[in-house]
Amino acid sequence: MIAYLARRFFQSVLILLGVSLITFALLYLLPADPVRQIAGRSATPQTVENIRRELGLDQPFLVQYGRYLLGLVQGDLGRSYLQRSEVTTLVMARLPATLLLMAGAIACELALGLTMGLIAAVKRGTATDQALMVGSFIGVSAPQFVVGLLLLYVFAVRLGWFPIGGYGTFSHLVLPSVTLGILGAGWYSRMMRSSMIDVLRQDYIRTARAKGLARSTVLFRHALPNAILPVIAMIGIDIGLFMSGIVVVEGVFGWPGIGQLAWQAIQRVDIPIIMGVTLVSACAIVLGNLLADIVTPFIDPRIKLR
Amino acid sequence: MKAWLTSTVAASALGLALATIPAAAQDSSAKAPDATSAAAVTEVAYTPDPGAKQGGAIVITYKDDVATLDPAIGYDWQNWSMIKSLFGALMDYVPGTTTLRPGLAESYDISEDGTVFTFHLRKGVKFHNGREMTADDVKYSLDRVTTPKTQSPGAGFFGSIKGYDQMADGSAESLEGVTTVDPLTVKIELSRPDATFLHVMALNFSSIVPKEAVEEFGADFGKHPVGTGAFKLAEWTLGQRLVFQKNPDYWRDGVPYLDQITFEIGQEPIVALLRLQSGEVDIPGDGIPPAKFQEVMNDPEQKARVVEGGQLQTGYITMNTQIEPFDKKEVREAVNMAINKDRIVQMINNRALPANQPLPPSMPGYDKSFEGYPYDPAKAKEMLAEAGLADGFQTELFVMNTDPNPRIAQAIQQDLSQIGIKADIQALAQANVIAAGGEKDGAPMIWSGGMAWIADFPDPSNFYGPILGCDGAVPGGWNWSWYCNEELDKKAAEADAIVDPAKAEERAKMWSEIYGAIMADAPWVPVFNEQRFTMKSKRMGGADNLYVDPVHIPINYDYVFVTDVQ
């Protein structure tokens, strides 16, 4: 196990290095000149060149990348071009909001997905099952920005049950969490269903029933805990989808997280922020995958750690 | 003023109140032309509102994050007036107007040839950290903003100060032309007479900052501003909220009226409007969203709380004179006659006035009698034919991709197709359009919306240099039509050398002629001048012009008050 972890850790570092290199290269190739953004409209060519030199943006690519890596090793993600604050500060200030949103989304996914999957498995083959499965398909196929706008319009604007975007209280959290979580709910409901069906077919379940235990006891005390495990293992994979989703969802709801930060930074060509958020997201994804890969063998012995 | 706008509503307002009076003329009316240092200032008396009440707190909302409150760097339209309320500069403006008045300098003298300014500072002005301001602070601040290390976008404004070039290329550490005569007197020498200098001294970039605070916070000074302004920064929760509190030691008596201002960040304009209607918000900082505009204006109760004002802004189409066929004047004139400006204005809910010249109506130098090009598609087709392009041609129109600019671009596209010009629309992120415009053969046509020129200060020369002068027609420049007329450049320099306030009319007339000549060459199609609409809550008080203050956007925080205190 230790060897496995060590190997994965080493791989993760390499992966993150690769991510940083590719992102840095992409941003380097952007046609828009960040120095122009910083210098503004009334800057003379001299001022522009001065700024370029001060920021080290006149250096060749490898030198710039090298300096960035050096800073990275010391925990310095650089300074935003436009805000002049440290990227670390900006990201840290907004990270709690994003984490909160992700927690809310996971809660929604699990609540919705597990319930739907459970019911569908128990009522397997009936119309309810079909309907729930169609529902899960819709969840997977719905574009998140449309869902967000729809929920906002119906529940916040029209019905007034929730605030129209923003941050601060529990009721602010509900709609964005649901929006972000519907996609996962779709996946989980199907996984839960098939997992549950498998478990219900097992001998020990039939034994329990034969022993005369009530149906609900069998279901909840014996089947459910085993069925849930494979689903739980997948939460780590979800992180990847979340990292993409937050850019849109935080924008629609005005949620002050790192997704909104990234979007604003992309519009203003604020390269250090884009790099910082991408790296943080990649970190999260790698961690999530690692978690899932570690947990899974405990759940499904057929699968071995590779 | 940097205009990182994302909607026509969210635009800065500069001046309607004293529309045609050139700014400089108001001040030094007592100047003796032959003396070298007559006391040359008259403070234009500003009568504070007798009904103003002390106290209270208001809430203002914005969508975008506030980048920085460092006066040397901040150039967004959100932080522009926040900085004005946190800091002070040598010169200031009469509230609600574009008239200069002394700020931290209680008086100033100008030498006969207009190249030496001596500012006498007010005594007893305190920074937020308690220390008194002296002439050394002025020198420090000006050095700071012009040194490359600070990376200030506004460094170029100080180009006329002696020693600027040495600062800019890094060979000097300090501006030669700025000297501290005594702790309360600063002498600034210019390398050439500059009629805009006093305006530059009123810009945010000229704000006075205390050295020790800057050194303490270093690059984070923008998040911990310390100035001499009417308010001080009490709290800043990144991404969510800023709180300003009244500065009890502010040197101007009686103001500010408010005790506290809370800026809430990340609020969509529509949400802000709804919260305004429910009483939670006092001013939606981004203005009235286009989708709600009609609804608000149709409701008499709401309409009564909307203040309309002009802006020193023009939206225009640039035609790249270096790319065929826009190198032919007839083609450019034809395009000018093909655009249906009234329809475009209608598309944005009539929140603008059609324009026929580069300068906006409230700018000195605006020529009311100028007729410009009429809307005449038939004649336009004729002109194209004259230029040998009877069958029209294909071209590209670049535009910023946030609403309503793509819509406006599509309207322009349709107008052009009526005379046979097929324009492909390139809707790109703002930064990419700017990059394309800055390349010689990058963009044949650009609609300036969202990036449209707004004056940094109320002077006609601000509309010339970077966007129509030869200096701007360089790679990375903002003269997207790459128009370079050396004669006009010379004339512009002459006009700017007329520093005598008594000759302000003559100067304005020269500028009118310059812009008239530009329109004859037609590198641009001026389309409209945006109006500004500020909506306020019932409890807000103060003269209307404070709510569309030319210089303080969206409102003049120092002079507004609330009526529900005491």
Next chain:
Amino acid sequence: MSDQLVSEPLRSDAVPGLRRKGILAQLLARPLAVVGLAIIVLTVAGALLAPWLTPYDPNDQLFDGLTLEGAPMAPGGAFALGSDLLGRDLLTRILYGARTSLIIGIAANGVALLIGTLVGVTAGFFRGWTGTILMRFTDLMMAFPALLLAICLAAVLSPSLWIVALVIALVNWVQTARVVYTETSSLAQREFIEAERSIGAGTLRILFRHILPHLLPTIIVWGTLGISTTVLLEATLSYLGVGVQPPAPSWGNIIFENQTYFQAAPWLVFFPGAAILTLALAFNLVGDAMRDILDPTQRGRLS
């Protein structure tokens, strides 16, 4: 969702669905698949027949398309689904937008499949250093948040229909690569492959005659499911303003252009949004049914 876990690979003789009984017949036996197919057929028909289905041009800004105050017209009357902020008929733009979604969805997915299959087969068959490097590279690409990467790519390359498709393909090939790799590597170790080699069969021959046919079910399933992902990604990119640029209609950019009027004119968001959902749903339904038919061992386990 990604096939992160390595589950039971395909048995060498288990290519059940590809018999001449016809995939189509099997699909039509499943009601959900029928719904999906019907939607796809309708969408394609709508896209192809658009010029005949509506009297308007998608780019025509009609004078009557706006109210006197310059607001869009509600559904009904001359405009079946209402008009947009420039006075253009929404139904027309949605129909022409179907072309965009279909073309980009299918093209992007095709390229993604191609890249993914190439990478996966090469890594799985040749193994060794090539395999390791390729799969590590795949892991690397998986670590990127897809949308951020797509936005950055789109910002670097100037936007056009085909660039958008390329960007989406570059972001999406990873899933296919992993699955193909898993299948190929297990296949490559079967005895019959050894047998082929020992009689001197060339690599290409082995690849084409033995490996690829077994991969076909997987490719078909992923191909169909993948179109759903690419359609959604194109819509999202266009919604963010970095995808298909106006005035060319795309369901995503219709919402992008009109979202500021969302509260006053919600149909401008709902109708294109419903279109995106429906098309993505259709491909998901068909793809899932395909998986049931072609690869029953995977049924319902991992999506």
